[in-house]
Every structure is written in C-alpha cells, then in structure tokens.
Amino acid sequence: MKNILVFLLMTLALDAHAETGGWVTRDGKPVPNSDAMKSINGFGGWLVVTPDQDWEEKWNTSPETIPNFAEAKDVSYGEKLTILAFYINPKTNASGELGVICDIKVTRPDGSSSANAKGVKCAAGKLQGNPRNIRLTSAVIKYIGEKGDPPGEWIVEVTLTDKVRGTAIPLKTHFNLRSSHINSDAARSGVSVM
Template identity: 45%
Template sequence: MKLILSILFLLLSTSAIGDDDFQWFTADGKKAPEQANQKAKGGLGGWLLITPDKDWEEKWQTPREHTPFFSQASDVKIGEELTVLPFFANPKLDNGGNFEIRCDIRVEDPEGTLSINEQDIPCAVGKLDMDPKSIFLTSTVIKFIGEEGDVFGKWTVYFDMKDVLRDVTVSLQASFNLVE
C-alpha cells in the first residue's frame, strides 16, 4: 500500500466575514442532503471527494468562473491511484480576514489498521479576499496507490476539519474498495 499524505501550499487571500449560516446545494439549487462525505455544521462546510483523475490539480487551477468537474471513484485496483480531495467552505474570519482550519486525518484498511493517523495538522490557513462561501481545497490531500500485498476490501478515510476561530468541527468520512 502506498499512501501519500501531500501537503499543498495554498495561500488564499477577504474582508467579508464568514457567517454561521452555510448549506450545501445541489446543481439545481436545492438543499443537498447531509452525507457522510459532505456536511455543514455551525457554518462550516466540508466535503471529501475521491477521484481517479490524475489531472485533478490542473482541473482545480482554473479561473474562478470555471467550475471544475472531477470524476468520482469507489473502486481501485493494484497499480491504480486515487486522490482524496478535502474541500471546505465558509471558514470564520477574524477582523483582518484571516482564517484557520486544522485537521485530524485517519485512513483505515479493511482489517482496521490505520495507515495514516495525523492529528491537529494545519490544513488551510490564510487571508481571504473573496466570498468565504466559495469552495476551497485544503492544503492537505491524500493519494492512494494500490500495491501488491495490500488488503483487498473497503478502505475508509476519516477527515475532521476544525474551524479554529469558530470552534466547530465537521467530521467527514469517505471510502473506496481495493479490488482484485
């Protein structure tokens, strides 16, 4: 098993203060139902997306007026890779427009063994100059590459995002299957 915890450096730069009212919506504008991988709590929105897209970073680095599309995956084979993309929205901002999101990250194999167990790591810190209700990618992504000897079955990613200024944590969970 090759799991890579990547830290991307993301410096965002606002003057608008994120409020405690945030909700995810579907593409047709309806309120999205809460799911294990996409929730909002106390104003903070969190979303985990598992993608097989090797070009996910290029897709993300597009102009703001362009909405990127990411394929989603639930299965991976030996030699293939998946990337877990943790998104957030509406961080609370201080008077200077600064925010801080810290994360606890665990990845559990089908036998219950933790291959990643990181606590209280900085996932997104910066200053915003745009609407805090926009969708942002954390600076921490997880890459999984299936290798010979890995345990087949359901792998689960637990990702807790804590808005330090708001003192709210959104606990997310997503899974994929390593198949033969």
C-alpha cells in the same frame, strides 16, 4: 462505459443560505448532510476520492470554469487515487484571517491504520474573496494500491475544524480495493465543483 453522475454540486450555488452558511442549492434550500458532505454551524466540508491524475490542472482554472472530477469507488492494484477535502464559509478573526485544521485517518480493510494525523494545518491566512466560495484544503492525500495492501473497503475519515468558529466537521468516505482487475471506467462517476 463511463457512468456520469450529475452530481448535486452542479445545482449548488456559491452563495450560502444566510442562516446556515453551508451547502445549499441554487434556490437556497439547504443540502442534506451525508457522510462525505456536511454543513455544521455555517461551516461546510466535502470529501472526494478521485482517480484523476490531472485533478490539480482541473482545479487550477478560472472561476468561470467548473471542474469535473471522476469519483472512484472501486480500484485495482496499481491504480492511483487522490483524496481531496473541500470547505466553504470559514469564519475569520478580527484581522480577517482563517484557520482550518484537519485530522486525517485512513483505515485498511483489516482495521489497521494506514494514516493517522491530527492537527494538520489545512488552510490559514487572510481570507480572499467570498467566504462561501468552494476552497480546497492543503491536505491532499495520495494513495496507490500496492502489492501487500489488503483488498476490501478502505475507510477515509477527515475532520475539518474551523478554529475561529470552533466547529468541527467529521467527513467519511471509502473506496474498495479489488484483488482482480475491474473495468475502472464503470466504477467511476463524475462530480463537479462550482
């Protein structure tokens, strides 16, 4: 049975609160920061782990369509995951250009590093549309549970830095690699993006 979670983003407005510029509800109330979703100094970031192999097709739709991604917390060997980092309200320079870089770290359950990249160019160029629209970074992380990978909790950390604003947002999430088969549908919940 697939557990569907009515996620907070269903109630998020594309317009951000004038003071914070970060994640807010439709009635303008700031969304409390969590490890995976934060707003700092008007800049917002959100980290999602999804098993959806069609995530790109879901994302590349008209602005009127609200994509719905399954969210994975428990996965088995052989399953593929995609880790997506979203952002809102980047500041632009005098030429209207934005610059967002990412530091990406994935840590295995034994404490060893699976990935560790700093200063990855995640978004650049002329900002098109409302700055408060939710945007996907170019830093898309793919994962597959392979034989030899240690079972347990894998930690994903992505720091989004708005270079123009001078603000960094540390985001963190995790997933559990199970050594035995689990009911994958029961380990996922749906998340929506507006």
